[in-house]
Amino acid sequence: MKAEAGSVLITGGAGFIGSNFLRYLMNKIENILLVVDNLSIGRLENIAPLLNDPRVKFFCADLTRDEKVLDFIFWRYSPTIILHFAAEAHVDESIRNPLVASSNYLMTNFLLEKARKYGVEKFIQVSTDEVYGPVPEGFADEDHSLNPSSPYSASKASCDLLCLSYFKTYSLPVIITRCTNNYGPYLDVRRLIARHITNALLDLPLPIWDGGEQVRDWLYVEDHCEALYLLMQRGKPGEIYNISAGNLRTNLEVAEAILRLIPESKSQIVLKGSRPAHDVRYALDSSKIRSMGWKPKYSFEEGLRLTVDWFRNNEEWWKKTKEKVEKELYDKIGR
Numbered sequence: 001m002k003a004e005a006g007s008v009l010i011t012g013g014a015g016f017i018g019s020n021f022l023r024y025l026m027n028k029i030e031n032i033l034l035v036v037d038n039l040s041i042g043r044l045e046n047i048a049p050l051l052n053d054p055r056v057k058f059f060c061a062d063l064t065r066d067e068k069v070l071d072f073i074f075w076r077y078s079p080t081i082i083l084h085f086a087a088e089a090h091v092d093e094s095i096r097n098p099l100v101a102s103s104n105y106l107m108t109n110f111l112l113e114k115a116r117k118y119g120v121e122k123f124i125q126v127s128t129d130e131v132y133g134p135v136p137e138g139f140a141d142e143d144h145s146l147n148p149s150s151p152y153s154a155s156k157a158s159c160d161l162l163c164l165s166y167f168k169t170y171s172l173p174v175i176i177t178r179c180t181n182n183y184g185p186y187l188d189v190r191r192l193i194a195r196h197i198t199n200a201l202l203d204l205p206l207p208i209w210d211g212g213e214q215v216r217d218w219l220y221v222e223d224h225c226e227a228l229y230l231l232m233q234r235g236k237p238g239e240i241y242n243i244s245a246g247n248l249r250t251n252l253e254v255a256e257a258i259l260r261l262i263p264e265s266k267s268q269i270v271l272k273g274s275r276p277a278h279d280v281r282y283a284l285d286s287s288k289i290r291s292m293g294w295k296p297k298y299s300f301e302e303g304l305r306l307t308v309d310w311f312r313n314n315e316e317w318w319k320k321t322k323e324k325v326e327k328e329l330y331d332k333i334g335r
């Protein structure tokens with residue numbers, strides 16, 4: 001039986017941004033929402049309560065090889081929009097084990113092929129500001145050259161180019177989004193803000209590399225979701241959209257802001273050595289999507305307070321992985 005057209009396919013939907021997006025979208029539309037994730041980093045508990053809703057269908061599958069699952073999904077549910085979040089998205093992991101980044105290209109290629117075979121109205125490739133490489137001054141717009149530094153960002157840049165080739169060659173309606181660093185609920189404890197918050201809650205030191213001078217532009221995850229929702233509706237095929245809030249902060253400033261929000265913590269900031277591919281600054285010009293009416297709702301201070309509150313109230317969620325992750329990091333690179 002062939003079913004409901006107009007469903008939305010969300011890859012990597014059990015991960016940090018994907019699960020937040022699923023939660024966001026469920027409150028916006030009535031359509032069937034199809035989630036594919038191999039649960040390598042994503043966790044089922046990120047979306048467990050949402051799975052009680054009959055509109056949400058979860059498929060545990062590896063996008064680099066479980067082709068039959070994808071064929072079934074397209075045959076059964078005819079998704080019209082794909083949001084492709086799934087990726088090996090951890091920079092440090094890609095530096096330790098660069099081969100993992102090649103799966104980003106492979107899974108994107110598989111998914112593009114399915115989209116081409118079955119037809120979709122929109123294929124949204126969720127990419128990153130890191131494809132531009134370091135932007136020591138000024139702001140990179142969508143025409144800025146690609147100059148990725150890490151295996152992760154190089155793999156994302158290759159995915160972007162592959163997606164654009166499908167637009168040019170096959171007229172597949174691809175849209176690329178390039179977003180700055182996200183933070184918010186369900187942020188994996190390996191990521192900078194989550195690691196600092198959980199370390200501070202446990203009175204552990206907050207490690208900072210390269211003097212903490214690196215600048216990142218921080219976006220609260222719900223603001224990212226809102227931008228993606230706008231592009232689902234009004235994004236133009238073949239176009240690239242930068243997404244950023246303009247919350248430029250050095251890594252040291254971020255750690256200090258976290259400690260201010262956890263005043264009872266005995267943690268201290270500890271300066272460490274240097275890290276490979278540690279780009280000095282990322283900064284995006286997002287005037288293109290802002291001209292469509294999007295702007296971030298959360299200031300950095302507000303978003304960070306909400307994130308700290310979430311981690312305070314969800315200890316069970318992060319404590320499960322925290323010990324394991326800290327041990328892994330210590331074993332691998334002694335920190």
Ligand SMILES: NC(=O)c1ccc[n+]([C@@H]2O[C@H](COP(=O)([O-])OP(=O)(O)OC[C@H]3O[C@@H](n4cnc5c(N)ncnc54)[C@H](O)[C@@H]3O)[C@@H](O)[C@H]2O)c1
Pocket residue numbers: 011012013014015016017018036037038039040041042043061062063064084085086087088089090103107126127128129156178179180181182183188
């Ligand atoms: N986190 C950020 O700050 C940020 C910023 C800009 C762009 N992005 C992009 O957003 C996307 C999501 O990032 P995130 O931070 O939520 O990462 P995440 O690791 O939390 O989520 C990625 C998800 O993809 C899944 N996945 C990985 N390989 C898979 C495979 N072979 N088959 C099926 N599922 C697979 C993982 O299990 C995970 O749930 C990524 O594409 C990333 O490049 C992230």
